[in-house]
Amino acid sequence: MSKVRVLVGTRKGAFVLTADGTRRNWEISGPHFAGWEIYHMKGSAIDPNRIYASQTSGWFGQVIQRSDDGGKTWFQPGTPPGEPTAGPGGMPKGESNKFVYDTSGETGKPLTTHLWYDGTQHPWEFKRVWHIEPSHTDPNLVYAGVEDAALFKSTDGGTTWHELSGLRGHGTGPKWQPGAGGMCLHTVVIDKKNPNRIYIAISAAGAFRTDDGGKTWKPINRGLHSQFIPDPNAEVGHCVHHVALHPARPDVLFMQKHWDVMRSDNAGDQWHEVSGNLPTDFGFVIDVHAHDPETIYVVPIKSDGEHYPLDGKLRVYRSKSGGNEWQELSKGLPEKDCYVNVLRDAMAVDTLDSCGVYFGTTGGQVYCSSDSGDSWAPIVRDLPAVLSVEVQTLQ
Amino acid sequence: MIRVVLPPHLRTLSSAGSEVQLEVIGPVTQRSVLDALEALYPMLRGTIRDHVSLQRRPFLRFFACAEDWSNESMDVPYPAPIANGEEPLLIIGAIAGG
Numbered sequence: 001m002s003k004v005r006v007l008v009g010t011r012k013g014a015f016v017l018t019a020d021g022t023r024r025n026w027e028i029s030g031p032h033f034a035g036w037e038i039y040h041m042k043g044s045a046i047d048p049n050r051i052y053a054s055q056t057s058g059w060f061g062q063v064i065q066r067s068d069d070g071g072k073t074w075f076q077p078g079t080p081p082g083e084p085t086a087g088p089g090g091m092p093k094g095e096s097n098k099f100v101y102d103t104s105g106e107t108g109k110p111l112t113t114h115l116w117y118d119g120t121q122h123p124w125e126f127k128r129v130w131h132i133e134p135s136h137t138d139p140n141l142v143y144a145g146v147e148d149a150a151l152f153k154s155t156d157g158g159t160t161w162h163e164l165s166g167l168r169g170h171g172t173g174p175k176w177q178p179g180a181g182g183m184c185l186h187t188v189v190i191d192k193k194n195p196n197r198i199y200i201a202i203s204a205a206g207a208f209r210t211d212d213g214g215k216t217w218k219p220i221n222r223g224l225h226s227q228f229i230p231d232p233n234a235e236v237g238h239c240v241h242h243v244a245l246h247p248a249r250p251d252v253l254f255m256q257k258h259w260d261v262m263r264s265d266n267a268g269d270q271w272h273e274v275s276g277n278l279p280t281d282f283g284f285v286i287d288v289h290a291h292d293p294e295t296i297y298v299v300p301i302k303s304d305g306e307h308y309p310l311d312g313k314l315r316v317y318r319s320k321s322g323g324n325e326w327q328e329l330s331k332g333l334p335e336k337d338c339y340v341n342v343l344r345d346a347m348a349v350d351t352l353d354s355c356g357v358y359f360g361t362t363g364g365q366v367y368c369s370s371d372s373g374d375s376w377a378p379i380v381r382d383l384p385a386v387l388s389v390e391v392q393t394l395q
Numbered sequence: 396m397i398r399v400v401l402p403p404h405l406r407t408l409s410s411a412g413s414e415v416q417l418e419v420i421g422p423v424t425q426r427s428v429l430d431a432l433e434a435l436y437p438m439l440r441g442t443i444r445d446h447v448s449l450q451r452r453p454f455l456r457f458f459a460c461a462e463d464w465s466n467e468s469m470d471v472p473y474p475a476p477i478a479n480g481e482e483p484l485l486i487i488g489a490i491a492g493g
Binding site for chain 2: 034035036057058059060061062063076078079083095097098100
């Protein structure tokens, strides 16, 4: 029988929630990496027992963890204890938690500064991994979106990481600037039909696309309109919160921007707004139904100054028409006095026949709908603040 | 043997006990102690000092013989009680409330 495994990253550790296909009775495992921030966990599509986790701390920096047994045990895919950590000549070996920006002239156009809050230029400084995206074809190939914004790639299961420096080097880097949460590359979406096509999004720079596996990139922000930047229609500088697509239609993209829900039908070359009748179009998450590419989900948040649901009522909104016409989904969700947020990586869908939709809140609740959003029930209520939610559908 | 006391999260990460014993060849300095520590526990690379610059992470401090040595040069020899193992070098995480 099918089952689902939900990977939850929180401010104080990781949790693994499992259930059979009915999604009624759940087993909770965790906290793993107790006390550390787990920004994101994600499993390989072709080897579901292979899971990567980003473990991070303001004190101790970045650690990459890996499980090869579905989250039961974890290890750092670096140099084993007892082996030298430096190679011949004394150069440090690659380590799983080593993310060093590429400043070489051979592989990119190295940049040393980006725009700072006060309008001055500021050096790139690595802080943490926001998002880990395993490839669809090779469990050892995995991408990491980091703060300060850059994309890294590992081809050895997370042991060593190398920057795809063409992204920072394509020309607009000095115009990128941090949002309130830092200058993070938080979204990595790989086209399943064409693995050389990858979409990424950065707050606050915008969305970018590569068609050659990460060597070269182009900004894909035409049609975005952001009133908080000097040129509302600028090529970069937009605070994109999340981007999602359906694997069967990888040219159709959906975006939750700072304000505005957007859609592109041509791989991001042009966007148009599909906020329609949403009560507010500020928010962080957006996702697509597993079986219907025109059914999408958002969680409207009151405003950029008040990061909680309108009227204290937690609601998911679903559009079955790819945007513009939205339906409120509130059955089973708090009707009042709810002032949580749902962060950008904290929504996921499973691929069971009756598509399951999941999201986690900054109040520590993880909700599940096993009927495509018609009704909801909490899996857990009192975890630390949820940073990310991913789900694996297992046979 | 040099003795080093790690903060709790790094004990968990390294599976080391509360106190680590290290063999350090040559002068006992911040650099040589951390080199030896990271060789024995590679998973700690990057958690105490930056991978490339080797600078101490901002929220960690080093205490030797009840004195704060955090801002000393990484090549200044530690006091004799640290070098001969009489006292441990303490690596301490900053306190954060809230």
